Structure formats: C-alpha cells, structure tokens
Amino acid sequence: MNIRGLGAALAVTACLLTACSSGGDGGDATSSKATEYTIWDPYPQFDDSSDWVKLLTKCGTDAGVTVKRTGYDTTDLTNKALLAAQQGNSPDVLIVDNPVVSTLAEAGVLTTTEDMKIDTTAVSPNLLAAGQQGGKTYGIPIGANTLALYYNKKVLDAAKVDPATIKDWASLTAALTKVKAAGKKGITFSAIGTEEGSFQFLPWFWGSGANLTQLDSAQGVAALTLWTDWLKNGYAPNSVLNNTQTTSWQEFAAGDFAFSENGTWQLANAKKTGFEYGIIPIPSQAGGTAPAPTGGEFVTAPVQSDTGKYPTTQKIVSCLTSADNALTTDTTLSYVAATDAVQQKQVAATPELKVWVEAVKAAKGRTSDDLGTKYPKISQPMWGAFQAALSGSKNPQQAMTDAQAAAGK
C-alpha cells in the first residue's frame, strides 16, 4: 500500500470512528446552493428506465436540481433511515412504509407537513392518520393498499356458493363448510409470527369491534376463535402459521382454495392464475365491510441541517403527490390513490378497482388512533397470541389474556 492509499485508508477509518458527520452548523434559512437532492424509496424493483424513476428525475428537474435516487428493500429502510439520521446524512426525501412513520417521527427524524408547507387537505383522513402523532402530521401518503378476499369462481360454483351472499362471519364460515363438503379447500391467509401476520389478523380483529388497546376483550377473543376454529375444522390449512402473504398467495394460485386474504398488489398475479377470480371485501362479524389495515408508503421529508434545502424539497414532494403524478405512480405500484379525486379517476379507468377503493375507504392505519409507537409493542404480543392459539399451545382466551399482559407492560 503506497502512502496515498494508506492516507485514504486512514481517512476512511477516522470517518468510521467519528461516525463521519457531514452535517454543518446549519445554513441560511432562505436559500441553499445545494443542487443535488437524494431520495430513498422502498421500490428496488424499479430501475432507471422505469416510470417511477423517470418521475423522480422529472420532479427534480422541474425544481431546478438533480435527483440521486436509491431503492432499498422495505425491511432495511427503517434501520437505514435511523442510521443516516444518526450520522447527519438523511436523504432529502424519504418514501417509507406507513407504520414506520411514527417510529421515525418519534426519533425526531422527520419534519412535519406544517413546517414543510405541504398541503394535505385533499388526502383521505383515514389514510393520513397513520402519519399523525400528537396532533402533527409527518408525511403524505403516496397511495394505499389494503386487504380483501380473492375468491376462485370455479371452486365456489362447484360448492354452490354465491359470493354475493357473504356479508358477515357466519355466512363466510357457512361458505367454507360447503366448500369443504364439496371436497375443496377453504381459505388461505398469513398468520406468520411477524408484522405481516398482524397485518392479516387486523381485519378480523377490528371487524369484531375490538380495540388494539384491549387485546383480551370478548371481541378480540372472538376474532381469534374464528381463525382457530377454521384451522380446527380444516377450513384453513395448518401451513398458515408459517405462510407469508406470498406463500399464501401461491397456495391460492394452485387453484384448490376458495378464498385468499390478500392485497391489492396481487391483482397483476391474479390475472396470470388462469382461473376466473373475484374480490369481495372482508366482512365484519356483524355484517358490512371490516376495517382492514392500510398498507402503502408515505412521502416524508427528513430533518436537514441545511434548512435552506426545504423549499426545493417541498417542490419535489408536491410534485410527487400531485394528482396527475399520483395517478401514474399508483397505477405503476398497483395502489389505490390517497385522494378522492384520483380514486374516482382510477375507478373510471379500471372498474374492477371499485372494490379496492371501497376497502381503502373503510381501512385504518395500524398506528392510527394516536397509537403511534405504542403499536409495535401491541403488535408483537398479538402475533404471539395467534401463533399460540393456532398451534394449539393455548386456547384463544388464554392467548389473548397473556398477550394483553405483555402489551400492557
């Protein structure tokens, strides 16, 4: 290693040791000379030739700056964002999964929409709520997705079940009984012991009228009993305990299952299955559409030491979430738009999205109701509870009582 190489190595080490702070003392609050703006998103599947990245570049050019974009795996992004904030080099725009917004806000990483002067009035309040904490809003949804029930028409016809009659839990279970009697399989979902499982359990939990602050209420136990009985009676396969939403979809796509609880993002795959499918909203216990949890990302603006960058950041964020661009983006991502106006345009263009738009309207953020960072502490015992009950190591009542005790700590 020559002297120059050694010097570089030393510099890198020094940089590692001091956490390499690039933050300055804060700049002029009215203008900034920075011309390069960084954007992080959780869509690594899109490369530079995709519509999404082209949109990012265009929004940058319109604001008079160049955009440097990096796509991360969504599970990596939370820790990446926290580390970047620790080292003072947060991206200018961060697009992040909605339940993470409250965690990052709690960490003091994000600016509020009020500070950034971003207009959120057009956004549906139930979607915006996932990014709100203590009366402040920390981002703007780029679009939303949620869960509904896909059904296989052929299987239902063979079992003489009319999907239009499924309005509540009782009629759904009755349908599953008929499907099983006809020699087919009932329903697949994902009850895996991670956040993904909680996401899938929530429509039933909320659909019973239960509240996340009281896991062991009679309603909460009823929701878990519904799942447990399905497994006991053979309406759902034992593999749901280990299923991700993707593996659960693969089971459904094999063609034997009548129903699959899955999301908007499977629409493109649904067309490839080769059988006729349909979609109904997840019913609540007493009837009507159950509130399903919202998925989808928020566009946020992390705190910068150079506050002079904010006006340009604001332009980029507004550009990304403007009605026309949101329509393109949500179509690319197979999401439902976050505003009424764009939702109507989507339904006009693709009528089959209607059921999804309704589902999104009934949906609820996991961190809503001002739960914020309390949600992860409830979600983990909750997935522990359904894993315990479904695997038979506890009865639903006991499982939920223990979960509430752990969540309340």
Next chain:
Amino acid sequence: MTSHVETLVRTRGSSRVRRARGQWAAWAFLAPVIIYLVAFYAYPLYRNLDLSLRHYTVRSFVQGDAPFSGVDNYKTVFSDPTFGPALLHTMVFTLVSIAFQFAIGLALAVFFTSHFKLSATLRALFLVPWLLPLIVSASTWSWMLNSDSGIVNYALSIFGVDQINWLTSPDWALTSVIIANIWIGIPFNLVILYSGLQGIPNDIYEAAALDGATGWQRFWRVTFPLLRPVSLITLLLGLVYTLKVFDLIWIMTKGGPTDASTTLATWSYRLSFGNLLPEFGPGAAVGNLLIIIALFFGLLYIRRQRRD
C-alpha cells in the same frame, strides 16, 4: 508482532536517525493490519458493548445521547420470559446438532477412506449441502416440511402416518430445524475428519492388524485416539458455527410458533430488527451473551490444547 518490529528496527542500521526512520517504516507496514483490526473487529465489538450498556430509544439512537444504564439491559433480558426457553433451545440445538453431525461425519469419513469405485464421486455429492446458498437449502427444507403439501408428509402418508406439523407445531419446530442443520453440517465434519484420517500412518493399522485387532478395535484403539486433535478442533468450530446459526431458523420458522424454536441468535435479531420499533439495547445484550458463550468454549479448547 512487536518483537517482529523490534528485529526489523534493529537490523536497520545503527545511527539514531536511521533507526527512527526505520521505526516509522515499520509502523507504516503494520498500519494496514492495525487499522483493519480496529475498524472491523475492535470498534464493532466496542460499539456492541456500548449499545448493551445504554438505554436506547429510537430518539436517543438518532440523537446519540442515550443515558448509561449499566446492566439494566441484561436484567431485562434475563427476566424476559423468552430467555429461559431461548437458552434451552440454543443448548439443545447446538449439542444435538453437533453430536449427530460429528457422528455421521466421522462414520462417512471412515467409510470413504477405503477406496472403492465411485468413492470420489460419492464424496463430492456429500458436499452439496455445503455448496448451496443457505437461503436455497433452508427454503427447500421448509417447502419439503410443509404441513399440507410437503413431500415429507406425503411420503409418510404412504406408510399411514398422520400429518405431522413439522414447522407449525410447538412440539416439532425445534426438531425440524435441528434435522435441517445436521444435514447442512455433515459435509464440514466429513471434510475435516477425512483429511485428519489421511494423516494417520498406514503402518499403525498394519501393526494392529498383525496383532489381530478386529475392525471395530482398530477404530476405537487407533483411529479414534489418533484423530483426537482434529476431532477437538472440528467440534469447537462446529460449536461456534452452530451457536450462531440464525438464517436457517429464521427462514424456516422465524423462531416460532410462539418461541418454540427461538434461540439466542434469532431472539437477538428479533429484538434489534424484527419489529417496527427496534430495541437495540437488549438485542445487543443477547448478542454479547452469545459471544461470551463462544469465547468460553474457545478458551476451554486453548487450555485443553496447552495441557496436551
């Protein structure tokens, strides 16, 4: 390393100026190694220790002002209901895995020392588990052990065995990940023990044979004792590898259902990264416990070696 520097320095001329210059050169040669060790070993270890001794919230993680909390994180970990099962599972997982890996690996190694047709080809086939990326083998295992559509249950059903919920029953989950891990570990044991066997001189076997030793006696009286140093290092490396197995378990069961296959390694990961709200402090504490356990066995090995 210092003595090396001194000799290097001493051989370089006698005048003071030249000695000083030589010393600088010596340090310059050493610098890359030191920088590498500090940046990639010492500093991360120090950070992990520091993480485990502070009370981190997401906010204080970012602001860098987490208060020093002493051994609070360790107390939290020890009093957690997951700790007991996780420790027990780690021990069972490690010991059972190693016992079977070693026994099967040794049996195969002895088997392959007798040269026969296709022995090289067969031996190469046994290396497959080692060559496959872990995500491939773990996913394949989890697919084979699927309760409803897995090939294992299908094969068992031919013999009239009822469906076994390999990955989703609290009684079977740990067994399943152990079976998969044994399969993955056999090639490693086979390769090292096989090369150990090559080091045992043939004359000893001949002498034993002349003395009328049976095959069984030859194994226990000759092979096994002479293979002891190699066996010890194989067991130790196996122990350290198995102690920290994380990916296999995470891919197959996520440590579930309800902690049934949670080990210290998967628990540490779940605390730090497996939740929307990371708990870095307790996560780092569990990680450090793992390091201490591995270090304990490492020291035990070194002491043992010195005594020999």
